[in-house]
Amino acid sequence: MAPFSWIQEEEREEENSEVAQAIDSFGIVKESEQPQLATDSQSRPSPFLRQSTEVDSIPGDKLHATLSETEKAVLNPDGSVRKQFIDGELILRNSSKKHRAWDIDVHLESIESTDFSDKLSSVKELDPTEETAIPYTASGPRMLILKENIDTEATRAEETSLSLVHSDTPQDVDIEIQIENVSPVALYDVEVKRTIPESFILPDDRVYSVEEDSIVWDIGRMNVGESKTLKLSAKVLTESVGKIKSGVTSATYSAEATVSRARFERVSGSGRQFSYVNAKEDDRPGVWHCKCVFENKSSFVVALSGATVKLIGREEPILDVSDIRQDVPPEGRWDSMSKRVESDDQPSFTQEIRFSILPRVSVESTGLIELKEQNLTVLDAVLQKRYDKSRIKSYVSSKIESTITFENTGTSEINVVRILDDIPGIFETPSLDGIAIEMEGSELSDQQYRIDVVNGIQIEEKHISPDNEGHGLRITVGTSAPLGLQPGKTLIIRYPLEAPDPSPKNKMLAAPIKVDFSCERFGPVATRSVERPPRLRVVHKRRNISTGKEVFPGGKPGQYEILLMFHNNSDSALDDLALHDVVPGTFTIEESSVRSDIDGNRDASTTKESARDGTQVTWAIGRIQMDERVEVLYTIQGDPEAEYKVSDAQDFHGATFGDEVDDEPNIPEWIEAEPPTTDPVNTPEVIPDELDSDGVIEDSEDVDQDEIGTTEQSTENDVEEDLVQENISCPVCSAEVGIGSSVCQVCGISL
Structure with a gap:
């Protein structure tokens, strides 16, 4: 250690004073390696420091050193760290009101998680009552782990879920909070707090205190490695489909240790202290009785740890004490044992005194741990089903295209969809190969869904077919992997149906459908039924027509009038009506007219084509209404001398017509909700x-x-x-x- 000179405050600048010379001659040395006990019995003790309780029991001023840290952390619900901030201060305070302290050295250990560049921190001087702080930061170590599990379907005792079903009825939610002390010391003042949103309804038989909009668990002390589980049951209102905030869980604590695990190894400082060697000559000349004296001229308590005194010119010390463990009180002194030295001349000595102002060290930390708030999502969807037509003819094979749309109208992702679809008994068993399922414009692969056909309709009880028991389609989408139907997206299912021979007894048929869907594998299941199922009617309409032809002699020789008649007695109008006749080759048409019993005279185009027996004439009349009678009257003129019998022209050469006319468009129809x-x-x-x-x-x-x-x-x-x-x-x-x-x-x- 370098020599240290003690100088009185009022004469510090007088280097040639007698006191300064005496100090220089004795070479008092300050040493920081004084053995003291640990500050905390639960952390690894330092052999150079004492417990604060022991230091506080000794009268006098001390050099206060404190490591103080504050942790603020945000954790994920599983306890992993999202953000962590550890702010610390190394605080040094001179507790004396009248004396300074200088040459202060602080040795730290376990600083790996801090931004300290060196284990040694030094402060040159502290005035009376002065305090200085050295800030630092740290990251990594933890004192407290906080976890939270929210389960909206706790009855299954499986994986937790965070989804709810859109409903007017409050739904149960179980919350489990786990807290564990992972620090090397006990934690104090542990408190867990959880905010409660307005949508939560707490039970009356609760075992926790409620402060405004929060519930509080006052835990107090937690020993090393101790963990606790806190449980909370509540009901949640899901009157809307918006995401529901579940509340924020937080915990606070205090500890007599640092979060970063940094701690003091030793702390030393010097003040107004003075040492010298007293040499007293014996009665017999040449014999000296020598002892080392240490005087404390300050208000501090000074801890002595060792002293070494050597006679100048000799290597071996006359006094070497390495484990004094002596506290010198303010204005006190310490005298060593007397040593006998033989020297004819007055002896000269050098001495090294190892001492320090008694340090009072402490470590402390406080923390606020907060969990990232979880949102509860709400399951809801709109289910629709349509047929591409609402009427089919009896005893006529008909094909219908069925389309199912399932739209996610909630805020929760939908990963499993189970559909139960009724297929009326007029239809054949649907072919699974014809079923197509698509989402967001892309068709799903066969591995993503499963389809089963069961005999008999499963839902409808009123509008059922007498022809057959029908079928039920069971479609499960999301079998090999989660479906991932996001809010606002739609799942579309299409498949063809064929009614081979529907009977007219099927006056009204309904094809309802319902769906069960969920977000998590073991989460709540929402059920929705189509509000307006498609309806289908079998109409029994048959064509009923009357046709006829009559030939009358005309008013002139060789002239004849021919009447063609077509009467529509069907249940509907007919399109593209055309009447045909053949005029004998020796005759020509002079005039013709078309008349309806509803519209009167009608326009009709006439075409003529050569035929084997003469000329084939066609009158294209167009649409003929239900119960409408149309007559074509035309006159032919031939050679008066030619032989022609009226009976030869009686043969009717036919009428053609197209499809039945449906006055109402055959578009989808639905059964309104009762x-x-x-x-x-x-x-x-x-x-x-x-x-x-x-x-x-x-x-x-x-x-x-x-x-x-x-x-x-x-x-x-x-x-x-x-x-x-x-x-x-x-x-x-x-x-x-x-x-x-x-x-x-x-x-x-x-x-």
Whole structure:
């Protein structure tokens, strides 16, 4: 150690004073390696430091050294670190009110997680009551681990889930919080707090305290390695589909150790101390009795750890004490044992005194650990089903295209979809190869779904087919991997159906469908049914026609009038009606007319073609309405001398016509949801005005029967108008489309 000179404060600049010379001659040395005990029995002790309780029990001023850290961390719900900030300070304070301290050295250990570049930190001087702080930062080590599990389907005892079902009924949510002390010391003042959102409903039999919008668990002390589990059950309102904040969980603590694991190894400092050697000559000349004296001229307590005194000119010390462990009180002194030295001359000595102002060290930390808030998502979806037509003919094979749309209208991802679809009994068993499933414009592979066909319809109970029991389609999408149907996206399923021989007994058929879907494998399952199932009617319409031909003699020789008749007695109009006849080769047509019993004279185009027996004439009339009669009257003129019998022209050469005309467009129709039934308890009792002798209610005189009929007719018209109105809206995006349109211009779906 370098020599140290003690100088009185008021004469510090006087280098030639007698006191300064005496100090230089004795060469007092400051040494920081004084053995003291540890500050915390639970951390690894330092042999150079004492416990603060022991230091506090010694009267006098001390040199205070403190390591203080504050941790602020944000963790993921599984306890892993998202963000961590550890801010620390090395604080040195002179507790004396009148004396300075200088040459202060602080030795630290376990600083690997801090930004200290060296284990040694030095402060040149501290004035009375002065305090200085050296800031630093750290990262990595942890004192407390906080975890949280939220489960919206705890009854399954499987993997936790964070989804809820959109419902008017509150749903159960279980929250489990785990807290563990992972530090090397005990933690104090441990408190766990959790904010409770407005959508949460707490039970009445709770075992925690509630402070405003938070619940608090006051844990207190946690020993090393100790862990605790806190449980909370609540109900959550899911009246909307927006994401629901679950609340923030946080924990606070304090500890008598640093988060970074940094600690003091030794702390030393010097003040107004003075040492010398007293040499007293014995009665016998040449014999000296020598002892070392240390004087504490300050208000500090000074800890002595060793002293070495040598006679100048000799290598071996006359006094060498290495384990003094002596505290010199303020204004106190220490005298060593006397040593006998033989020297004819006055002896000269050098001495090295190892001492330090008694340090009072402490370490402390506080922390705030917060978990990233989790959001609860809400499951909801809209299910729709449509057939591309609403009517098919009886006993005529018909094909129908079925389309199912499933739109995610919630805030939760949908990963598993299970569909149960009714197929009425007029249809054959659907071919699985014809079923196509697509999402976001891309068709799913066969590995992503499974389809099963079961006998018998599974849902509909009222509008069922008498032809057959029907089938049920069970479609599971998301079998090999999560489906990943994001909010706002749509799943579309298409498949063809064929009705080979529908009977007219199928007046009205309904094809309902329902779906179960979830986000997590073991999470809550939402169920939705189609509000308006597609409806299908089998119409029994048959063609009924009457045709005829008659030839009449004309008013001139060789002239004849020919009448062709076509009467449409069918259930509907017929398109592309054409009447045909053959004029003998020796005759020519002079005039012709077409007349309808509904429209009167009608325009018709006439074409002539050569035939084997003459000229074939065709009258293209076009559409003929239901119960309409059309007659073609034309005149032919031939050679009066030629032999021609009227009976030879009686043969009818036919009429052709196209498809039956459907006055209403054959577009998709749906069965409207039935209004809620009236509660019979609250239904007012109807009291009749008059009863006849048989107990039958007589008609009131104020009721006009014509008005009743008018009302019923108006109601029927209203229903038809409502049906037409429904038919011009796209079933997917609800955009208006023209009657008979095959493609929605908004969403592009085939109608």
